[in-house]
Amino acid sequence: MTNDNANVQERMGRTQWFLEDRFGMFIHWGLYAIPARGEWVRSVERITVEDYQPYFDQFDPVRYDAAAWARAAKQAGMKYAVLTAKHHDGFCLFDSALTDYKSTNTPAGRDLVREFVEAFRAEGLKVGLYYSLIDWHHEDYPAYGDRIHPMRDNEQYKRNPETFDRYLTYMHGQVRELLTGYGKLDIMWFDFSYEEMMGEKWKASELMAMIRSLQPHLIVDNRLEASGEHGGSIFTSHPSSYAGDFASPEQIIPPQGLTDSDGHSIPWEACITLNNNWGYAANDQMYKSASTVIRKLVECVSKNGNLLLNVGPNALGEIPQASLDILAEVGAWMTSNSASIYGCAQADWPKPEWGRYTQNGNKLYAHLFEESVGPINLSGLAGRVKQARLLADGSEVFVTRPWNTAQYPHDAFVSLAMPAHASYPLPDRRDTVIELELE
Secondary structure (H helix, E strand, O other), rough: OOOOHHHHHHHHHHOOHHHHEEEOOOOOOOHHHOOOOOOOOOHHHOOOOOHHHHHHHHHOOOOOHHHHHHHHHHHHOOOOEEEEEEEEOEEEEOOOOOOEEEEHHOOOOOOOHHHHHHHHOOOOEEEEEEEEEEOOOOOOOOOOOOOOOOOOOOHHHHOHHHHHHHHHHHHHHHHHHHHHHHHHHHHEEOOOOEEHHHHHOOOHHHHHHHHHHHHHHHHHHEOOOOOOOOOOOOOOOOOOOOOOOOEEEEEOEEEEEEOOOOOEEOOOEEEEEOOOOOOOOOOOOOOOOOHHHHHHHHHHHHHHEEEEEOOOOOOOOOHHHHHHHHHHHHHHHHHHHHHHHOEEEOOOOOOOOEEEEEEEEEEEEEEEOOOOOOOOEEEEOOOOEEEEEEEOOOEEEEEEHHHHOOOOOEEEEEOOOOOOOOOOOOOOOEEEEEOOOOO
């Protein structure tokens, strides 16, 4: 059964590459790298524009090398990257003609977005830009009484609601600058809607019409609205023009993947931090292991999803070494096992007890996370497995019917060695992948 809604059909065409590539890098970077207490530091600590100004005056990332970032992403097996062109604090990493609050006016004196898109394209990676719908620097953005603005409790920052249109003109104008000044973009990643600040409050239909007129191929996330419960969202069978091309669950992997109200799978991407912060946090050393990243990437793909993994460069422009080490280890695994990720999706068989499946056509990839006692059970696959091999090195894996499996006639079994119970230990304790060619 297919959905004949025009918006859905167009979305399917735009997201084809996205569903093939599966793995991307998120980069949160800005003035907040200097206080190094996360990207929400202004809101959390209720910092005024004036008290935040020293970070603007100091911003000079002398070690920023976009080409080095791009190489790290590519070596990790990532296929695309998204950079924060403007975060909630309103600071722009690009040379906007609409504000003075931008990187070209800091000691850096550089258009950091331009360097990013050129370097990542040079490595063959697709490029996306994150743009915050929120702006804590702009004088026409709601402040006093807002739920999250740094000056939410300060009556001196009460805004005139009638001037909000000036902010919308500014915001739409900056999106136009990004879409006309930096060549072909692949993703526009908006963040975020809340309470009444959603949908047409942003003039979302008008904004999306502009995006489609300038770069019709561009894919957009679903954050122009506040939640999936809104009529016309990406989770409905008839999404609105601004519902987005993919859903963007944050710091969570959906238990069953994501579908619309009719049960059709929709494109989605889990955005996940590598430690516990998006922006650089000097004291946050709670990094996820490479094994965890690999397994979570596999989990996303096994549910028809993507993984957008975040790094937070420091004030000098360097991706922390701890992050680079993890990315390198993930990349080493991807070098040998990427066929089980790229172009793969949810399998035709349910999740096995020992790990997960991903599938691409007649190739079923068994991701073994747990050690097995005896031969490895492939539930329901009796007579279906033509041959099996270890994906990492191409070595033969034995498709067997051991003496102690007679009571499981509908299942197939594989073993990494002979005799058939010799499947311990796993060659790769992070994720041993067996490629099963199905009849």
